[in-house]
Amino acid sequence: MxxxxxxxxxxxxxxxxxxxxxxxxxxxxxxxxxxxxxxxxxxxxxxxxxxxxxxxxxxxxxxxxxxxxxxxxxxxxxxxxxxxxxxxxxxxxxxxxxxxxxxxxxxxxxxxxxxxxxxxxxxxxxxxxxxxxxxxxxxxxxxxxxxxxxxxxxxxxxxxxxxxxxxxxxxxxxxxxxxxxxxxxxxxxxxxxxxxxxxxxxxxxxxxxxxxxxxxxxxxxxxxxxxxxxxLNGRLFQMDDAFVPPHISAPEMEKEMLYSFLQKNFKKNLSDLKFTFHSNIWEIESSEIHYKCTSFTDISNILSKHL
Missing domain, CATH: 3.40.50.300 (P-loop containing nucleotide triphosphate hydrolases)
Incomplete structure (x- = not known):
């Protein structure tokens, strides 16, 4: 050696x-x-x-x-x-x-x-x-x-x-x-x-x-x-106590980016929502809504309308 x-x-x-x-x-x-x-x-x-x-x-x-x-x-x-x-x-x-x-x-x-x-x-x-x-x-x-x-x-x-x-x-x-x-x-x-x-x-x-x-x-x-x-895995940083994240089912990178986007723009309790990512589509589900989105802009518009 x-x-x-x-x-x-x-x-x-x-x-x-x-x-x-x-x-x-x-x-x-x-x-x-x-x-x-x-x-x-x-x-x-x-x-x-x-x-x-x-x-x-x-x-x-x-x-x-x-x-x-x-x-x-x-x-x-x-x-x-x-x-x-x-x-x-x-x-x-x-x-x-x-x-x-x-x-x-x-x-x-x-x-x-x-x-x-x-x-x-x-x-x-x-x-x-x-x-x-x-x-x-x-x-x-x-x-x-x-x-x-x-x-x-x-x-x-x-x-x-x-x-x-x-x-x-x-x-x-x-x-x-x-x-x-x-x-x-x-x-x-x-x-x-x-x-x-x-x-x-x-x-x-x-x-x-x-x-x-x-x-x-x-x-x-x-x-x-x-x-x-x-x-190996991205970390999800909690920046604001008012934000309660939804359930996110996605690869680590997409999960980290969605978490970041939601936390900056929606300082609310989102725990009743479920986000699922597949084939470049985000599905948003809850007991009241079910949407498919192709961009964070779509996600923002839908959440702004329903929250």
């Missing part, structure tokens, strides 16, 4: 994650998920030896992490944080190229092979038209992609990314995740990334680490999700 956690407790003065035992191998993609404040970034920084462990040990390529120098860790792990300081007067190509200088003295020039790889990464990240732009000119999404490019140029066996898709639109999220999975499978790299977009991200992850009740639960992505029903 490339990365091993042995009875590892993460935190600052108090534990955020206790007694974690797990491992990851080269070629795997792992998604780290959990609510804000549960310790995701602390865990990632601890793997970089930037935050000391409260208990236990981390092993990197069979070496005890705390015995390694910063340069030795950087040779093994490239990191992309969700918020990073923007270097002054750097262009996109400058920042991506910076990943190469880990391997050379500061005064060294990149080889043609290095330069060709930087150009390829800029192309793969769809940043060609911004190659000579200063970083201050970039949108948040393109800036995020440029920092990812720097990490990829580093050519480390493992890449850690903290919320890498936060500032990206749907198309770019998919492109980045496809690229990361391709790197793992084609170039035998270990990818560990955190994300709130788990519905999309889990399509690209082999393993999931989920932080829950100060524990780190790990396993195959699909098996972890099946154990956590709260992740």
């Amino acid at each position: 490339f990365l091993e956690l042995k009875d590892t407790t993460f935190g600052h003065k108090e534990a955020l994650i206790s007694k974690a035992n797990t491992s990851l191998a080269l070629g795997e993609v792992c998604l780290l998920i959990g609510n804000n404040g549960v310790g995701k970034t602390t865990l990632l920084k601890s793997i970089l030896n930037q935050i000391p462990l409260l208990k236990g040990e981390i092993y990197l390529k069979n070496s005890l992490l705390k015995t390694l120098s910063s340069k030795q860790i950087a040779a093994q792990i490239a990191m992309v944080f969700s918020k990073a300081q923007i270097p002054a007067n750097y262009t996109v190509k400058d920042l991506v190229s910076l990943g190469k200088y880990l391997h050379y003295p500061y005064y060294f020039e990149l080889t043609k092979e290095d330069d060709d790889e930087v150009e390829r990464l800029i192309h793969d990240l769809n940043l060609q038209q911004y190659k000579n732009f200063s970083l201050q000119q970039l949108s948040d999404g393109n800036l995020q992609k440029t920092f990812i490019g720097r990490a990829l140029a580093q050519n480390s066996p493992m890449i850690i990314l903290d919320e890498p898709t936060t500032h990206l639109d749907e198309e770019n999220k998919i492109n980045i995740l496809k690229l990361l999975r391709s790197l793992a499978k084609t170039h035998n790299k270990l990818i560990l990334f955190s994300s709130h977009d788990w519905r999309l991200a889990k399509e690209f992850a082999d393993k999931i680490w989920i932080i829950h009740n100060k524990n780190l639960e790990t396993g195959i992505a699909e098996e972890i999700l099946l154990k956590h029903n709260e992740l």
